[in-house]
Amino acid sequence: MRIKHPLTGAIVALITPMLEDGSVDFDALAGLIEFHIESGTKAIVSMGTTGESATLNQPEHIKVMQKTVEFAKGRIPVIAGTGANSTSEAIELTQAAKDIGADACLLVTPYYNRPTQEGLYQHYKAIAAAVDIDQILYNVPSRTAVDLSVETAVRLSAIDNIIGMKDATGDLSVAQELINECPDDFLLYSGDDATAVEFILMGGHGGISVTCNVVPVEVSSAYQLAFEGDKKSAQGIDANLYNLHQHLFIESSPIPVKWVMYKMGKCESGIRLPLTKLSQEARVVLEQDLVNLGVTI
Template structure:
C-alpha cells in the first residue's frame, strides 16, 4: 500500500569520500550532499556499509554524521547508520546521531557474533527503548552472517519508533512476505539495486541505493515511476541502469562506487585498508557504464 511519508522513494547509501592518505574529505562530502539535493534524492544514509563505517573509529563516525547533517541544512533527510555488533555501542551511536540532529537511524543486524532471533529482537528493542528517534532495521545477511527473519521483523514492527526495514537479501519472496505481513504504515525498503524496482512495484516504499551515488536522478526517476505503478516507465529507466547495478559489485562495495565517483570528478580516490582500489580489469568495464549513462565524457 502506498503511504505518505518523507522517506518514500530513492535514498542513497552515501560513500565517505577520502583523500589519498585515507583521511575524510569533508569538502567532497559537502559536494556530494549538494549533488543529491539537486538530483531529487529523498534521503542520505550517512555511515552505512557504503560509507565504510567498519573502518572509521567512533569519533570519526560521529563527525561524518554530524558534518552530513550540517551540510544538508534541512534540505534533505539524513539517516544515520548506527548499527553495531555490540548493543551498547549501537545505543551510544544512536544517541549521538540524535544529539547531532539526524532525522532517522539505520541499524544493521549485529555482525560476526551471529545472535539468535531472540537476541536480534532484544537487541533492537533495547536500542529503541534507549533512544527516542525513529529507527530502521537493516538486514544484509551476505555481509553480517545473520539473517533477520520475517517473523522477527514483524514482531519488531510493533515497537513505536521502529518504523521500517531495509531488506538487502535481494530475495523477492522475502520482500513479498514483508509486504504481506508487516502492518500498514511500516516502511519497506529494498537494499538491493538489481531487484529494487520490482520490490517497489510489489508494494515497497522505496530503496536505499548504491547506484544512486553515481546516477541519482535516474534511480530517483525509476523509483518514482514504480511508486506510481508505471511498470513500463520504471522498467525502461531501470534497464539503462542494469549494467551499473551489476558492475558496482564486481568487487566488494564500496570499492567500485568510490572509483566511479572519482572518475566522475566527485571525490579523490582514497579508500581505507583492508579495502583497496578497484582492479584494472574492472575499471574498463565500469568506465563503459559511466560513459553510456552520460556521467563522464566518452
C-alpha cells in the same frame, strides 16, 4: 507513533569521500550532499556500509554524521548508520545521532557474533527503548552472517519508533512476505539495486541505493514511476541501469562506487584498508558502463 513524514523513494547510501591518505574529505562530502539535493534524491544514509562505517573509529563516525547533518541544513533528511554488533555501542552511536539532529537511524543486524532471533529482537528492542529516535532495521545476511527473519521483523514492527526495514537479501519472495505481514505504515526499503524497482512495484516504499551515488536522477525517476504504477517506464529506465547495478559490485562495495565517483570528479580516490582501489580490469568494465549511460568522466 510512526514517523510523520515518511521517508520514501530514492535514498542514497552515501560514500564517505577520502583523500589519498585515507582521511575524510569534508569538502567533497559537502559537494556530494549538494549534488544529491540538486538531483532530487529523497534522503541520505550517512555511515552505512557504503560509507565505510567498518573502518572509521567512533569519533570519526560521529563527526561524519554530524557534518552530513550540518551540510544538509534540513534540506534533505539524514538517516545515520548506527548499527554495531555490541548493543551498548549501537545505543551510544544512536544517541549521538539523535544529539546531532539526524532524522532517523539505520541499524544493521549485529555481525559476526550471530545472535539468535530472540537475541536480535532483544537487541533492537533495547536500542529503541534507550533512544527516542526513528529507527530502521537493516538486514544484509551476505555481510553479517545473520538473517533477520520475517517473523522477527513483524515482532519489531510493533515498537513505535522502529519505523521500517531495509531488506538487502535481494530475494523478492522475502520482500513479498514482509509487504504481506508488516503493518501498512511500516516502511520497507530494498537494499538491492538490481531488484529495487520490482520491490517497489510489489508495494515497497523505496530503496537505499548504491547506484544512486552515480545516477541519482535516473534512480529517482525509476522509483517514482514504479510508485505511480507505470511499470513499463520504470522497468525501461532500470534496464538501462542493469549493467551498472551489477558492476558496482564487481569487487567488494564500496570499492567500485568510490572509484566511479572519483572518475566523475566528485571526490579523490582515497579508500581505507582492508579495502583497496579498484583493479585495472574492473575499471575498464565500469568505464564502458559510464560511457554507455552518457555519464561524464
